[in-house]
Amino acid sequence: MQPVIFEQRTDQIRRTATGEDFAIACNRDSLAGAVSQRACVFCGSRVVLYPIADALHLVHGPIGCAAYTWDIRGALSSGPELHRLSFSTDLREKDVIFGGEKKLEAALNELIDRHEPKAAFVYSTCIVGIIGDDLQAVCKKVAAQKGIPVIPVMSEGFKGNKRAGYEAACQAMMRLVGTGDVSGIPPMSINILGDFNLAGEIWIIKEYYERMGVRVVATITGDGRVDDLRRAHGAALNVVQCSGATMDLARMMQSEHGTPFLRASYFGIEDMSKALYDVARFFKDQDPGMMERTAALVQEELAVLLPELKKIRADLEGRTAAIYVGGAFKAFSLVKSFRHLGMRVAVVGSQTGTEEDYKELAAITDEGTIIVDDSNPLELSQFIKEMDVDIFVGGVKERPIAYKLGVGFCDHNHERKEALEGFAGMLNFAREVHRTVTSPVWRFTPRRRGSVARTMRKEAVS
Amino acid sequence: MCKPLGAALAFMGIEGCVPFLHGSQGCATYMRRYVISHFREPVDIASSALGEKSAIHGGGPNLKLGLLNVMKKYGAGVIGVASTCLTETIGDDVSMLVKEFRKEFADLPLPEVVHVATPSYGGTQAEGFQAALRAVADQLAEDRRTSPQINVLPGFVSCEDIRHLKDVFEHFGLDAAILPDYSERLDAPAQADYVKISEGGLPVSRIKAMGGARASIEFGRTLDPAKTAGGLLAERFGVPLYSLGMPVGLRETDAFFAVLEELSGRAAPRRHELARGRLVDAYVDGHKYLSGKTAVIYGEEDMAVGLASFLAEIGVRPLLVASGGESGRLTRAVSEVTADILREPPEVRQGVDFYEIAARARELSPDLVIGNSKGYRVLARDLNVPLIRVGFPIHDRFGAQRVQHLGYAGAQVLFDRIVNAVIDRKQTDSDIGYGYI
Ligand code: SF4
Ligand code: SF4
Numbered sequence: 001m002q003p004v005i006f007e008q009r010t011d012q013i014r015r016t017a018t019g020e021d022f023a024i025a026c027n028r029d030s031l032a033g034a035v036s037q038r039a040c041v042f043c044g045s046r047v048v049l050y051p052i053a054d055a056l057h058l059v060h061g062p063i064g065c066a067a068y069t070w071d072i073r074g075a076l077s078s079g080p081e082l083h084r085l086s087f088s089t090d091l092r093e094k095d096v097i098f099g100g101e102k103k104l105e106a107a108l109n110e111l112i113d114r115h116e117p118k119a120a121f122v123y124s125t126c127i128v129g130i131i132g133d134d135l136q137a138v139c140k141k142v143a144a145q146k147g148i149p150v151i152p153v154m155s156e157g158f159k160g161n162k163r164a165g166y167e168a169a170c171q172a173m174m175r176l177v178g179t180g181d182v183s184g185i186p187p188m189s190i191n192i193l194g195d196f197n198l199a200g201e202i203w204i205i206k207e208y209y210e211r212m213g214v215r216v217v218a219t220i221t222g223d224g225r226v227d228d229l230r231r232a233h234g235a236a237l238n239v240v241q242c243s244g245a246t247m248d249l250a251r252m253m254q255s256e257h258g259t260p261f262l263r264a265s266y267f268g269i270e271d272m273s274k275a276l277y278d279v280a281r282f283f284k285d286q287d288p289g290m291m292e293r294t295a296a297l298v299q300e301e302l303a304v305l306l307p308e309l310k311k312i313r314a315d316l317e318g319r320t321a322a323i324y325v326g327g328a329f330k331a332f333s334l335v336k337s338f339r340h341l342g343m344r345v346a347v348v349g350s351q352t353g354t355e356e357d358y359k360e361l362a363a364i365t366d367e368g369t370i371i372v373d374d375s376n377p378l379e380l381s382q383f384i385k386e387m388d389v390d391i392f393v394g395g396v397k398e399r400p401i402a403y404k405l406g407v408g409f410c411d412h413n414h415e416r417k418e419a420l421e422g423f424a425g426m427l428n429f430a431r432e433v434h435r436t437v438t439s440p441v442w443r444f445t446p447r448r449r450g451s452v453a454r455t456m457r458k459e460a461v462s
Numbered sequence: 463m464c465k466p467l468g469a470a471l472a473f474m475g476i477e478g479c480v481p482f483l484h485g486s487q488g489c490a491t492y493m494r495r496y497v498i499s500h501f502r503e504p505v506d507i508a509s510s511a512l513g514e515k516s517a518i519h520g521g522g523p524n525l526k527l528g529l530l531n532v533m534k535k536y537g538a539g540v541i542g543v544a545s546t547c548l549t550e551t552i553g554d555d556v557s558m559l560v561k562e563f564r565k566e567f568a569d570l571p572l573p574e575v576v577h578v579a580t581p582s583y584g585g586t587q588a589e590g591f592q593a594a595l596r597a598v599a600d601q602l603a604e605d606r607r608t609s610p611q612i613n614v615l616p617g618f619v620s621c622e623d624i625r626h627l628k629d630v631f632e633h634f635g636l637d638a639a640i641l642p643d644y645s646e647r648l649d650a651p652a653q654a655d656y657v658k659i660s661e662g663g664l665p666v667s668r669i670k671a672m673g674g675a676r677a678s679i680e681f682g683r684t685l686d687p688a689k690t691a692g693g694l695l696a697e698r699f700g701v702p703l704y705s706l707g708m709p710v711g712l713r714e715t716d717a718f719f720a721v722l723e724e725l726s727g728r729a730a731p732r733r734h735e736l737a738r739g740r741l742v743d744a745y746v747d748g749h750k751y752l753s754g755k756t757a758v759i760y761g762e763e764d765m766a767v768g769l770a771s772f773l774a775e776i777g778v779r780p781l782l783v784a785s786g787g788e789s790g791r792l793t794r795a796v797s798e799v800t801a802d803i804l805r806e807p808p809e810v811r812q813g814v815d816f817y818e819i820a821a822r823a824r825e826l827s828p829d830l831v832i833g834n835s836k837g838y839r840v841l842a843r844d845l846n847v848p849l850i851r852v853g854f855p856i857h858d859r860f861g862a863q864r865v866q867h868l869g870y871a872g873a874q875v876l877f878d879r880i881v882n883a884v885i886d887r888k889q890t891d892s893d894i895g896y897g898y899i
Binding site for chain 2: 004006029030031032033034035036037038039040041042043061062063064065067068069070071072084090091092093095096125126127129130131157158159160161377378381382384385396397399400401403404405406444445446447
């Protein structure tokens with residue numbers, strides 16, 4: 001058997017050990033021939049901008065790029081649903097030879113007339129980068145004709161990885177921010193950044209903030225609206241979730257509009273509470289009562305959550321988990337969440353983590369944990385086996401790896417239809433972990449027949 | 463869907479083969495995700511992961527490095543390289559690069575490398591599928607005259623369909639080489655380990671023997687033999703080609719069985735006679751539920767033709783047959799298979815997208831829609847009619863790999879599903895709550 005680790009990737013895989021300085025290589029191009037779980041720049045910007053529900057999303061390129069991203073995310077809207085369609089200019093051979101600008105212009109005109117969107121995002125794909133269509137010019141022209149913002153998103157797939165796509169998306173959004181009227185926005189107001197309202201999660205979070213007495217101006221981009229983005233600079237604070245996606249927007253808004261930002265995660269008990277307390281602390285001078293209200297809110301929620309978790313924990317104590325997600329920030333929260341379930345994380349990795357991210361992961365996980373950057377199915381399956389974990393948390397591409405190895409799975413990616421944020425989400429998460437880990441089916445899978453039976457016997461005896 | 467996706471699926475049907483997309487990372491990842499959610503199996507598609515530099519200076523070095531890596535880590539016996547929009551546009555000559563690769567690393571035990579040009583802007587997933595098969599036949603098949611095998615080129619069908627075909631050929635005592643055969647690879651049993659290259663698939667030795675086979679059977683009434691593997695084998699090696707419709711429904715299956723009888727020199731085995739008899743019996747039992755009902759069909763052209771034929775014979779009138787494909791042969795094929803039953807052929811639309819299909823379907827207001835999951839929201843839900851899920855992709859139901867379409871058995875399954883969908887609708891729509899319909 002050949003070893004599964006590519007020599008070129010050995011420095012992107014580390015095991016934590018106490019007393020040692022932790023270092024890992026990351027932020028590299030994916031290795032040719034390795035089946036990376038990563039997508040492309042276009043994918044990154046599509047993920048971020050997709051939930052803006054009253055905008056037109058037009059993919060300038062051959063049909064595939066748009067078809068693969070058609071309504072695959074769980075981002076919900078409370079109103080318009082234009083985002084759930086995936087328009088494409090469907091470039092053909094002759095367009096590739098003669099250029100696709102005319103086709104783009106015609107498509108924009110037709111679609112804008114038909115759907116009357118508040119704005120249009122035009123994504124450029126690999127091939128557009130090669131044939132050199134002048135997206136900027138076409139967008140400018142159509143914008144002038146139609147009187148709505150038509151914004152090019154420079155997301156040619158090959159120009160980096162998903163991270164570069166986030167940046168392109170943020171630059172696109174920045175063209176809207178600051179163009180709207182900010183009157184009527186109260187001083188205690190925030191924007192929620194970096195949440196995509198999967199399974200309605202942003203509604204949970206928004207409700208918490210509103211209970212605290214904070215007005216949410218724009219939700220970026222979950223349940224997003226063009227007009228909210230335009231007036232987002234009127235909010236007093238940006239609360240940014242996730243390590244990569246909308247950080248650039250927060251930075252740009254800080255330097256251009258002076259809007260301060262703080263980072264948050266809505267997964268798990270500590271991080272969710274912290275996200276609320278941090279905002280309360282920010283406004284404490286203006287509203288001395290807010291801290292108290294926040295504490296009451298957290299207590300109220302925990303009073304419901306903790307007894308439920310306790311029951312679930314009884315079955316999960318001592319089990320182990322592997323995590324492989326897009327952004328590393330989510331992994332922090334997951335490590336902590338598993339701890340609440342009595343579980344240990346033995347493998348953790350991400351597609352696009354930074355050196356600091358991985359350092360922090362090393363710091364919060366137990367000794368001997370495997371930490372990996374930009375992994376692939378061969379490695380992941382190897383790690384899962386070696387650590388004999390009970391559950392794997394990842395996205396749709398990781399699911400069959402777990403199942404083939406007879407291991408439980410939880411989808412923690414953009415496609416999930418289950419709300420996992422907030423206190424309510426923590427309970428959903430715990431239940432989902434419980435459902436999969438305790439399912440009797442693992443008794444029958446060839447690989448784990450033995451080990452599952454052993455744990456059961458042990459549990460029965462103790 | 464795009465052309466390289468079809469090629470990757472076709473390559474999955476070869477034993478020991480790893481599909482490889484020459485392009486940027488995104489395409490491969492998107493396709494994997496798409497295929498994984500249909501089959502619910504690991505699908506490893508490698509990529510040359512081109513970055514900005516290679517996109518400008520050519521992807522040759524990345525392609526070669528990628529091939530080496532796949533060879534080393536996966537131990538691939540075959541690598542199926544499909545180009546993408548990007549590499550076609552920058553003008554990489556994959557054929558030449560592969561030649562160079564073979565020369566440069568001649569000292570290593572190299573896998574077979576098959577390559578196909580699949581710029582997506584030049585065609586659909588179905589065309590990519592056929593193009594890959596033709597490339598496989600072109601680059602691997604040899605003339606070995608004595609081979610007793612029958613080449614079977616079923617087109618893009620489900621894993622269950624392939625398994626069924628294998629059984630049928632076996633029952634006739636015929637030696638079938640089915641290309642592609644991903645019935646095991648994309649629907650693998652639970653195993654003790656993560657298998658790098660899932661087992662199953664048509665062995666390369668059988669592909670090599672295709673040039674000397676007794677005959678080829680190729681399904682697809684919209685195919686142009688000048689562009690298919692069957693056509694190539696006939697032209698280059700003189701292997702007789704039986705070009706048939708996809709055996710969906712009674713009549714198309716009868717035509718298929720007639721060929722099997724001819725090739726095997728024996729009558730259809732009793733079990734198939736019985737299955738056929740039961741199917742006709744079910745047609746009679748269920749006819750009143752369906753008679754006079756109307757449907758809209760969409761999806762890949764050949765499957766759509768098969769479904770049109772099947773619906774016509776069970777008394778459901780297809781109002782519209784629509785496909786994104788543009789073979790230019792769909793209209794004729796549909797009228798051929800419906801001519802002796804329908805007074806006038808259904809409306810046919812080629813090269814259409816869902817927006818157009820939905821707009822027309824709204825005017826036609828059918829009782830049923832038949833096609834893949836993508837039509838759920840824009841067609842079935844919107845029109846408030848049942849959707850019978852067939853084809854690819856099926857992302858919102860369980861068991862896509864096991865959906866049966868072909869043969870008497872497939873027709874039976876489809877028929878039962880359609881009748882039950884109609885009954886279910888009637889039941890839900892009624893205020894009374896009949897438990898007996
Ligand atoms: S670039 Fe071409 S090959 Fe790649 S996903 Fe888009 S359409 Fe498919
Ligand atoms: S063509 Fe480029 S932009 Fe489109 S999916 Fe492939 S990598 Fe992404």
